[in-house]
Amino acid sequence: xxxxxxxxxxxxxxxxxxxxxxxxxxxxxxxxxxxxxxxxxxxxxxxxxxxxxxxxxxxxxxxxxxxxxxxxxxxxxxxxxxxxxxxxxxxxxxxxxxxxxxxxxxxxxxxxxxxxxxxxxxxxxxxxxxxxxxxxxxxxxxxxxxxxxxxxxxxxxxxxxxxxxxxxxxxxxxxxxxxxxxxxxxxxxxxxxxxxxxxxxxxxxxxxxxxxxxxxxxxxxxxxxxxxxxxxxxxxxxxxxxxxxxxxxxxxxxxxxxxxxxxxxxxxxxxxxxxxxxxxxxxxxxxxxxxxxxxxxxxxxxxxxxxxxxxxxxxxxxxxxxxxxxxxxxxxxxxxxxxxxxxxxxxxxxxxxxxxxxxxxxxxxxxxxxxxxxxxxxxxxxxxxxxxxxxxxxxxxxxxxxxxxxxxxxxxxxxxxxxxxxxxxxxxxxxxxxxxxxxxxxxxxxxxxxxxxxxxxxxxxxxxxxxxxxxxxxxxxxxxxxxxxxxxxxxxxxxxxxxxxxxxxxxxxxxxxxxxxxxxxxxxxxxxxxxxxxxxxxxxxxxxxxxxxxxxxxxxxxxxxxxxxxxxxxxxxxxxxxxxxxxxxxxxxxxxxxxxxxxxxxxxxxxxxxxxxxxxxxxxxxxxxxxxxxxxxxxxxxxx
Numbered sequence: 224x225x226x227x228x229x230x231x232x233x234x235x236x237x238x239x240x241x242x243x244x245x246x247x248x249x250x251x252x253x254x255x256x257x258x259x260x261x262x263x264x265x266x267x268x269x270x271x272x273x274x275x276x277x278x279x280x281x282x283x284x285x286x287x288x289x290x291x292x293x294x295x296x297x298x299x300x301x302x303x304x305x306x307x308x309x310x311x312x313x314x315x316x317x318x319x320x321x322x323x324x325x326x327x328x329x330x331x332x333x334x335x336x337x338x339x340x341x342x343x344x345x346x347x348x349x350x351x352x353x354x355x356x357x358x359x360x361x362x363x364x365x366x367x368x369x370x371x372x373x374x375x376x377x378x379x380x381x382x383x384x385x386x387x388x389x390x391x392x393x394x395x396x397x398x399x400x401x402x403x404x405x406x407x408x409x410x411x412x413x414x415x416x417x418x419x420x421x422x423x424x425x426x427x428x429x430x431x432x433x434x435x436x437x438x439x440x441x442x443x444x445x446x447x448x449x450x451x452x453x454x455x456x457x458x459x460x461x462x463x464x465x466x467x468x469x470x471x472x473x474x475x476x477x478x479x480x481x482x483x484x485x486x487x488x489x490x491x492x493x494x495x496x497x498x499x500x501x502x503x504x505x506x507x508x509x510x511x512x513x514x515x516x517x518x519x520x521x522x523x524x525x526x527x528x529x530x531x532x533x534x535x536x537x538x539x540x541x542x543x544x545x546x547x548x549x550x551x552x553x554x555x556x557x558x559x560x561x562x563x564x565x566x567x568x569x570x571x572x573x574x575x576x577x578x579x580x581x582x583x584x585x586x587x588x589x590x591x592x593x594x595x596x597x598x599x600x601x602x603x604x605x606x607x608x609x610x611x612x613x614x615x616x617x618x619x620x621x622x623x624x625x626x627x628x629x630x631x632x633x634x635x636x637x638x639x640x641x642x643x644x645x646x647x648x649x650x651x652x653x654x655x656x657x658x659x660x661x662x663x664x665x666x667x668x669x670x671x672x673x674x675x676x677x678x679x680x681x682x683x684x685x686x687x688x689x690x691x692x693x694x695x696x697x698x699x700x701x702x703x704x705x706x707x708x709x710x711x712x713x714x715x716x717x718x719x720x721x722x723x724x725x726x727x728x729x730x731x732x733x734x735x736x737x738x739x740x741x742x743x744x745x746x747x748x749x750x751x752x753x754x755x756x757x758x759x760x761x762x763x764x765x766x767x768x769x770x771x772x773x774x775x776x777x778x779x780x781x782x783x784x785x786x787x788x789x790x791x792x793x794x795x796x797x798x799x800x801x802x803x804x805x806x807x808x809x810x811x812x813x814x815x816x817x818x819x820x821x822x823x824x825x826x827x828x829x830x831x832x833x834x835x836x837x838x839x840x841x842x843x844x845x846x847x848x849x850x851x852x853x854x855x856x857x858x859x860x861x862x863x
Contacts, residue, residue, distance in 0.1 A: 257283075257337045258307075259481070260326075261555065262562045263441055264340045267294075267319045269561075270595055275554045276311040276326075277487075278337075283309050286328035286335065294319030295341070301551070303487040310551050315341065346568055353600025353631070354416050354466050354571045356673045357780040359706070359770050360713040361414040364682050365422060365447055366394055366432040368716055369401025369741035378445045382428040382479065388742070391732025394432045399448035401741060403456050408750050410463050412719060412763070413770025417460065418468040418573055420682055422447045427477050427541065433682070433735070434470070435575060436477030436542055440559045450566075457567040466570025468602075469563055473556045473588065474576040475542035478505070483543065491552060493535035493544040510540040517578040517607065521615055521624070534581055547584035556584075557591045564596060577603030577616060577633070582626065589618075589629035602632035602676050602711075606683075610637050610665040619670030632711060635677045638662050642679075642704060643690045646697040650811055656789035659704065659809075663786060663796075666709070673781065677710035679718060682735055686715070688723045695721070695758055699765055700809050700855040706769050707798055707807045707857065709784050719766045720749045720759040765837060769857060772836045776859070778803040785826070793818055793850065797826055804828065804860040810850040817849050833858040 259279035284306045290297045294316035301310040311326070321343040328335040354360065370376070376386045376396040387393040399422065409417060421434030424444040434444070443450050457467045476483075482491070489495060494511045501509040513536030519525040520533070537544045547553050563569065572592070577585065589601055605616050614620050616633045641662030648654040666672040679687035679701055691697040698721070706712050716722075717738055724733040740748030747754035752763070773779050782800035792811040795818075797804060804826070810816065820828075828844040835842065836857040842848070850856065 257328075257335065260337055260339065261441055262558050264342055265315070265562075266342045266344045266565055267315060267321050268317075268344050269315075271591070272315045272317065274313045274315060275551070275558065276313065276339075277551070277555060278309040278311060279307060279482075279485075280328075280335070282306050283328065285330045286333075287330070289327045289329070290324060291327075292319075292322070292324035295324060303551075304489050305485055305487050307485055308487040344565065348596045349598065351564070351568065351596050352466075352570070352598050353596075354468060354711060355600065356709065356711050357774075358415040358466065358711060359413060359773060360416045360418050360468065360676075360711065361409050361412070362678075362681060362713050362715045363402060363417060363419045364397075364433065364716070364735045365399065365402060365419045366397040366434075367735045367737050367741075368397045369405055369738065370396040370743075371398050371400030371402070371404050372448065373743075375446055375448065381426050381446070383426075383431060388737060391730065391736075392430045392432070394446065395737055395742075396446075397737075397741060398446065399443075399452040399456050403452070403459055405750060406459055406463065406465075410465065412767045413774060414465070414714070415774065416466040416468055416570055418470060418571075418713065421470045421472060421575075422453060425477055426479050428479075431477065433731075435472055436475075436479075437472055438477040438480045440476075440555075441562070454567060457569070460570075461568065467567060468571040468573055469567065469569050470573045470575065471560060471563070472575040473545065473547065473560075473585075474579045475538050475544050478541045478543060480543070488549055488551065490546050490549050493546050494537065495546075498543065505540060507540060510537050512536050512540070513538055513544075513579060517605070518609075518612065520578050520582055521612065521622075523623075533579065538576065538579065545580070547581045547588075553584050553587070557588050560588065560592055561595060564592065564599070569599075571600040571602065574601060574603045577605050577630075578612075582628075586627060586629050593629060593631075600631050600674075602634060603628075603630050605633050606636050608637045608640050610668050613637055613675070614668045614670065617670045617674070621670075631671075632674045632676055635675045635710065637665070638677055638708075638710075639679065642701050643687075646691055646694075646701055646811075650789075650792050656792065656794040656809060656811060660786060660789055660794060663708070663784075673709045673711075675710055676713055677705050677708055678713040678715070679705060680715050680734075681713070682715065683731065684734070685728045686723045686734060687718060688721045689725055689728050693723070693725065695762070696854050699762070702766060703769055703855040703857055704796075704807060704809060706773055707779050707796065707805060709782075709798075714766070717749075719763045720755060721762050768837050772857075772859065776803065776805060777801070778805045778859075787823065790822075791816065791818075795823065797823075799826075802860070802862065804831070804833075806833065806856075806858040808850065808856040808858075810853055810856070812850070813853050815849060815851050817847050820844060820846055820848055828860075832861045834861055 257280045261277045265274050284302045288300050296314040298314050299312040321341050323338050323340045326337045386396050388395045423437045424439050424442045425431035425436045426438040427436050443453050460467050514532040516529050516533050519530040613633050616628045616630050618629050641658045645656050645658040688698050727733050740750045752760055778798040778800040782798040786796040794809045796807045831844045833842045
C-alpha cells in the first residue's frame, strides 16, 4: 500500500487538474457571447425550410461548427473575405419542434456556444391579410407626431445627442408610445391602417430622425422605443382591426451601420473599393452617386454605364448602396423582411426607392414574401410621373422584356400630379379638370388599378395645402376625389388640419413639422381641437366624414368606375356596386351653375334618392341639379 500511495497521489493530482480544466472550459462555453447572429431567432413551419445565419465574431473562420437538434441540419458553412464572419446554411425539417438548441464553435483550444431559438408561429400565414382598396392609410413621421415618452429622447450611447424642436433637421422626440396613445384619434378619423416611416435604429451623428439611414436591420431605435413597444403598436392596431405597414429599405443602409467597420465580402456594398480607399475623406467628391435615371430599368437603348449608375450608385454619401447581387446579402435582406412580418404580424410593407436596387433581386424578394404570405401586400416607391413606369412594376404587367415584379402595388405619383395641376389651372380644352379625367383614363395600362396607392402628398413632397396655394376648397376637392378613386388612399398626418410648408415649400424638415398637441408644452392641440382655426376644424370633420363613409362603401372599395368628360368646369365620376351608387362631382365654377342630369342617363338614376355624405341633405335625381358654387359634392344612394 505504501508503494501504491505515491501513484494514487499523482493520479488524484492530475485528475483534479483535468477536472479544473474541464470546469474552466465549461464555464467558458456557458458564458460565451458572440458579437452577432442574424436573424436573432427563427420559426418552424415555413414553406421554405432553409435558413442562413450570419455569424459575426473575432476570427470565427478558425472554428468548426456543429449542431445537434432533431430536425435541424447544418448543410454548409461558408467563410467570407473577412475572417470574422461565417454564414451557416441550415435545413429545418417540416416536423421540427420549436425549442432552443446550441450552435457549438470549436477550435484547437476554445469552445464557444450560441443558444438559438426556433419559435412556434403564432398565426396562419394564409390568414395574414395585407392592405387593399378597402383601407385608408395614415402616414406618420414618428419623430414629429407625438412624444409619448420623454425619457428616451436622448440615448447617451448613440451619436446624435441633441433634441431641438426649433431645428427642422434635428430630433424632436416623437416615438412609438406617442402613436399608441393616439390610435383612437386615428381610428375615429376613419383610417384603417398606419404607415410610420422607418422605426429601426439610425445611429448617425445628425439628421437621421427620418429613419432611412438604418444602422442595424434587427434593432428598433431606442429613441422611438423598444421591440416590445413595436409589438404593442401592432397588437393595439390588430385589436382595432387595423393594419400596420412597415417602411423598409433594401437599397441602402446608414454609413454607421455596424458592418461598415468590417465588411464581410469585397462586394458587400456597391463601389466598395472606392469607399475603402477614401474612408478618411468621404464626401461628395469621393462618392459615386446614383444618376437617378430610373428609366434605365426599362429603356431598351440604355447604356450599361447609365444602368450601373442607377443601380450601383450611392443615394447620398451617408447611405452606402447595398449589393443585392451578392447572394449572402440577398438572403440577409429577404430573411430580415420575413422576420419582421412574422414578429409584428404586419399588414404590409412599403419598400423605399424601389427602382434603385437590382431589379431581379427585387422580384425574388417580393416572391419570397408572397410565397410565405399569399395575401400580403407590398407597395413600392416609384417616383415617376409616367404611367408606363408605374405600371411596369406592378405584378401582372405585360412587359416587353418579360419582367415580372411580383409586386402587388406601386405609387401613383402621376395621378397625384394630374390632380394638383387640374385644380391649380384655369379651365380650357387642354387644361384644368381634363387632366384629372385623362389621368384616370390611363388606368387601361395598369394590371390592377385598384391596387395602386394614391396620395395627396407624403413625407418627401410639399404638403397638399401648399401645392394648392392655400386654397381650402381646392384641397377638399383633391382629397374627396382621391378617396373615391379605384385606388388605395394614403393621407399624410396633419393633412386633416391643413398643415403646410408655406415658409419654405419643399423643405423636408418643414414638411415633417410637429403635429400640434404631440408635446406637453404645446398650446395648440389638434387631437382635441384646442386652438385650431374654424377652417382646420372644418377640414378635420370633412375628411373624417368621407373616410368613415368609405369604410363601409363597397362601391368605393371595389365597385365599377364610370366618369364623364369635364364640361363647363364640371367633372362627374360614379362608383357602383350592386344597388349602391356613389357620385362625386367637382365644380370649378366660382358661381352657381345648373347641370343637365340627362347627360348621365346611362346610369339609370332617375327618381333615385341620394344623400350628401358631408351635409346629410337629401336629393332626388331628376332632370337638373344646381351646384351652388366652387367645390366638391359627394352623394350616396339611399336604399328604397
